[in-house]
Amino acid sequence: MKHRNPPMAVDGQKIEALAHTPGPWVACFGQVDPVHQGELIRQGDGTGDLVAVACDFNRFDRDNEHQANARLISAAPDLVEALRLILEEPGYELLDTHKSCAVEAIAKVEGET
DSSP states (O other), X not given: OXXXXXXXXXXXXXXXXXXXOOSOEEEEEEEEOTTTOOEEEEETTTTSOEEEEEOOSSOSSOHHHHHHHHHHHXXXXXHHHHHHHHHHOTTOXXXXXXXXXXXXXXXXXXXXX
């Protein structure tokens, strides 16, 4: 997915561009943080800057769980972009509950909730 990050408007309300590290992000399985034993999440194709480490600070025996968390974290920019595209699509009708859920998720990413 080609990422863009312009301001957008939903129902006339402007939503600013996000300030996070631009995507895509990649969970780099096999690249483990030596201190926390977590999966590395890097920008771009997996060779870019370190964005996050997905680990479990209480237990080291839950590899499946922190790998699943790493996949979810690495998908975050794609998910936000998908929500933004859906909300901006002219003529695409969403139920109010779906629209408010998408707007609330973007607001959460932006630190507004």
